[in-house]
Amino acid sequence: MKRTIFHIDVNSAYLSWEATYRLQQQVDCIDLRKIPSIIGGDQSKRHGIVLAKSIPAKKYGIKTGESIFSARQKCPSLVVVPPNYQLFMQCSDAMVNIFREYFPIVERYSIDECFLDYTTMNHHFGSPMQFAHYIKDKIQKELGFTVNIGISNNKLLAKMASDFEKPNKIHTLYPHEIQEKMWHLPVRDLFMVGRATSSKLNKLGIYTIGELANTDINLLYSHFKSHGYVIHNFANGLDKSSVKPCSPTPKGIGNSTTISFDVETSRTAKLILLSLTETVCMRLRDCDMKANMVSINIKSSDFSSLSHQMHLSQSTDITNTIYSTVCTLFDEAWNNKPIRQLGIRVSTLVPNENIQLSLFDYKNTEKYTALDKSIDTIRTKYGKNAIIRASFLHSGLKPLCGGMPEENYPIMSSTTLRN
DNA sequence: TCTGGGGTCCTAGGACCC
DNA sequence: TCTGGGGTCCTAGGACCC
Numbered sequence: 489m490k491r492t493i494f495h496i497d498v499n500s501a502y503l504s505w506e507a508t509y510r511l512q513q514q515v516d517c518i519d520l521r522k523i524p525s526i527i528g529g530d531q532s533k534r535h536g537i538v539l540a541k542s543i544p545a546k547k548y549g550i551k552t553g554e555s556i557f558s559a560r561q562k563c564p565s566l567v568v569v570p571p572n573y574q575l576f577m578q579c580s581d582a583m584v585n586i587f588r589e590y591f592p593i594v595e596r597y598s599i600d601e602c603f604l605d606y607t608t609m610n611h612h613f614g615s616p617m618q619f620a621h622y623i624k625d626k627i628q629k630e631l632g633f634t635v636n637i638g639i640s641n642n643k644l645l646a647k648m649a650s651d652f653e654k655p656n657k658i659h660t661l662y663p664h665e666i667q668e669k670m671w672h673l674p675v676r677d678l679f680m681v682g683r684a685t686s687s688k689l690n691k692l693g694i695y696t697i698g699e700l701a702n703t704d705i706n707l708l709y710s711h712f713k714s715h716g717y718v719i720h721n722f723a724n725g726l727d728k729s730s731v732k733p734c735s736p737t738p739k740g741i742g743n744s745t746t747i748s749f750d751v752e753t754s755r756t757a758k759l760i761l762l763s764l765t766e767t768v769c770m771r772l773r774d775c776d777m778k779a780n781m782v783s784i785n786i787k788s789s790d791f792s793s794l795s796h797q798m799h800l801s802q803s804t805d806i807t808n809t810i811y812s813t814v815c816t817l818f819d820e821a822w823n824n825k826p827i828r829q830l831g832i833r834v835s836t837l838v839p840n841e842n843i844q845l846s847l848f849d850y851k852n853t854e855k856y857t858a859l860d861k862s863i864d865t866i867r868t869k870y871g872k873n874a875i876i877r878a879s880f881l882h883s884g885l886k887p888l889c890g891g892m893p894e895e896n897y898p899i900m901s902s903t904t905l906r907n
Numbered sequence: 908t909c910t911g912g913g914g915t916c917c918t919a920g921g922a923c924c925c
Numbered sequence: 926t927c928t929g930g931g932g933t934c935c936t937a938g939g940a941c942c943c
Contacts, residue, residue, distance in 0.1 A: 501943095529911060537911055552943095557909045598914095598943045682941050713918070715940075744912060783937095791910075795937060829911085890912080 492606040492616050495638040495646035499655035501600030502527040502540035505579040506569055508632035525567035528556045533748040539571055582631055596734045603643050605731040620658045644727035647679055666725045671698025681719055697723045741771050743890025744831025750789045751827040761814050763889035764832045769807040772834055778803035779834035782813045787829035796821035803838050806856040
């Protein structure tokens with residue numbers, strides 16, 4: 489049976505959300521979407537990259553991911569606004585709540601993108617195009633921001649379609665429209681063709697999605713291995729994946745941070761690793777999982793990076809245990825180059841039940857588990873910094889670092905954002 | 908490049924075994 | 926050791942997405 493899939497994508501999400509919020513709060517009367525503006529990190533903390541841009545900023549050639557320094561060179565009058573992740577989560581939730589009024593399954597692909605399956609809903613809500621207009625306008629009216637909607641028979645084509653002309657537009661990309669609407673685009677525009685793959689394709693004389701679609705699959709395999717099959721299928725509009733309810737169980741949990749100065753001593757590095765371990769382990773316990781693998785990542789000031797990982801003899805969620813592994817990994821891996829960024833990650837996760845405890849450390853495990861539990865309770869109740877490790881006092885470093893944007897903010901319901 | 912941070916998946920190459 | 930070949934497992938690094 490032919491499916492009907494929608495892909496909804498918020499236009500310049502972070503920027504639209506901030507603009508909508510400012511208009512509603514009447515911070516000032518300027519709509520950030522109508523002037524050259526970006527959402528960007530703090531340059532003094534070396535977080536200075538463009539996270540989202542307005543359409544006027546795009547006209548100056550400003551790209552997501554580039555440094556704010558270079559964006560300012562392209563447009564000296566550029567307005568730079570810091571990100572407000574709590575607000576972004578609330579706006580995202582408000583949009584998803586609207587979808588849930590109509591769809592039993594909402595696949596939240598990212599903070600600002602969803603897939604919906606409209607296949608069986610035609611006779612309830614009209615043609616796909618009619619319903620797309622309805623839901624797009626509803627979001628704009630109730631939440632104040634615009635979206636693009638792509639419609640097709642599979643997720644890949646729906647996603648490609650939503651990326652066509654912006655903002656506030658609906659596009660179809662049905663299989664019979666592929667040649668006309670998609671094949672003339674540069675290969676870089678195809679989902680799953682990134683910088684590295686597109687430059688390799690260009691060297692092979694392949695510049696458009698159409699050329700890729702008509703390239704011999706064996707040639708692609710010889711250069712790209714299994715990824716060659718993926719991009720060849722996508723260029724031909726082939727995708728069988730279905731719309732799935734999101735986040736089954738995470739495969740791993742990690743946090744990393746770029747430090748505002750170059751770290752030159754193991755002592756400082758380990759303090760930062762501790763703050764990262766604290767948040768990662770809290771998140772791990774929060775989703776009721778234990779980890780079997782611990783990895784670290786070190787990016788030097790010259791931007792070279794290295795990683796190191798270790799399998800644990802026993803799965804754990806204990807901060808102290810994971811931290812001591814992190815320290816061992818760091819000592820084994822660090823090449824003494826000044827450090828720009830540190831990251832840790834736990835993976836090979838198992839549900840926090842039926843864990844075999846070795847007889848020897850049974851007592852310690854119990855003790856540390858109780859300790860972590862008390863700390864988590866205090867932090868949940870009184871805030872993240874209600875209890876911190878003494879080693880951070882007077883260190884000038886944050887005792888907890890990274891983490892998902894949660895905090896103790898109430899989730900804004902879709903009504904809260906209404907005009 | 909004055910170049911963030913959260914993820915997932917794949918692969919080359921080495922270790923080890925028979 | 927002037928050493929074959931196949932299989933499995935593991936790790937580091939790199940690709941991609943947002």
